Amino acid sequence: MKRNVLIIGAGGVAQVVAHKCAQNNDVLGDLHIASRTLAKCEAIIASVNDKGAMKVPGTFAAHAVDATDSAAVAALIRQTGAQIVINVGSAFVNMYVLQACIDTGVAYMDTAIHEDPAKVCETPPWYGNYEWKRREACAAAGVTAILGIGFDPGVVNAYARLAAEEYLDSVESIDIVDINAGSHGRWFATNFDPEINFREFTGTVYSWQDGGWQENRMFEVGREWDLPVVGRQKAYLTGHDEVHSLSANYPQADVRFWMGFGDHYINVFTVLKNLGLLSEKPVTTAEGQEVIPLKVVKAVLPDPASLAPDYTGKTCIGDVVKGTKDGRPREVFIYNVADHKDAYEEVGAQGISYTAGVPPVAAAIMVAKGDWDVGRMVNVEELPPMDFLREMHRLGLSTRLKEGETDIALT
16 A cells, blocks of 8 residues: 655645645545745645644645756655655646656656647647656556546546446547636636646647547637536637547547637637737847746736635536447536535635646545556556546545436436
């Protein structure tokens, strides 16, 4: 059994991970959290203590580390005795933290594909550019590395496998739909790191259709979805992490990702992009200062973690999976609904952070108990889903299935 957890990162998702690890420290053991800024880690631990979240008395310590320094991360892993690393830092640090885990032989998990700050929207499959290049090293070291174990990617990958195994004989399409019907009350803000948020939407939209990669422009393809709780919502075809692994594991199916955007977001995004303010390339001001426009925009926007106290409404995220069963067409929608206010009251974070932060803790518990400690690199759809989804339900995120007029709880 693996014990002791090191959390990398100190943003809104790390806040959720810290609280949920604390609530399960009887299984997970000693807890540690590290980021470049020690004070942020200390503030998260203070919030855990304020909520009385620790299930049993134990260690929860803060550390400063440069997560782009693999040797420093490896040294911290050895110092803390961590056997599981939950990486919820920036996607820019993934490969460095992963290498540190390989070097120390401990389990690794993250919630998004690694990104190179100098590149946007690389050639698909994106995992093939980075994480998948460490597959053999993980296997040789016996290291469990679970990639993309947030909600999307992550839980939606588990939903896809569940649909393929339990409800369909053949899968023809997997449409992942992500709707945030909440309101944060700010004139404009992003729900997670603005730099990562905007980078997702400034490049080519890749989807897997008809056995190959299809390219579109952002906001080029949109449609309405009629969903439980949140009702009819407009969503747009968007490039996203899970498409890249699901297309490899279900190559016969069309795999698409749809995200909901309001007209106001689209208008602001379009103006910023057309002005060149979403560029990751340096520019020089008249005063001779070199700046990166995207980082300037990030600096003036609200910290996503600051949105939590005023956030209201719900999210609905799930998979519409179509195929055949017993020779007949079948369509199921496997999904979760989360509430922003409930998330804030429990862990001091908004619902987007909550849905991203609960799954890696559920996975860490599965690894700690040995169920998901597979000793190799995997994407979530390569692991048995049902016990994980039950663990998710215990931690606060339930799963439902809608088919026609029938809507039932699966967990």
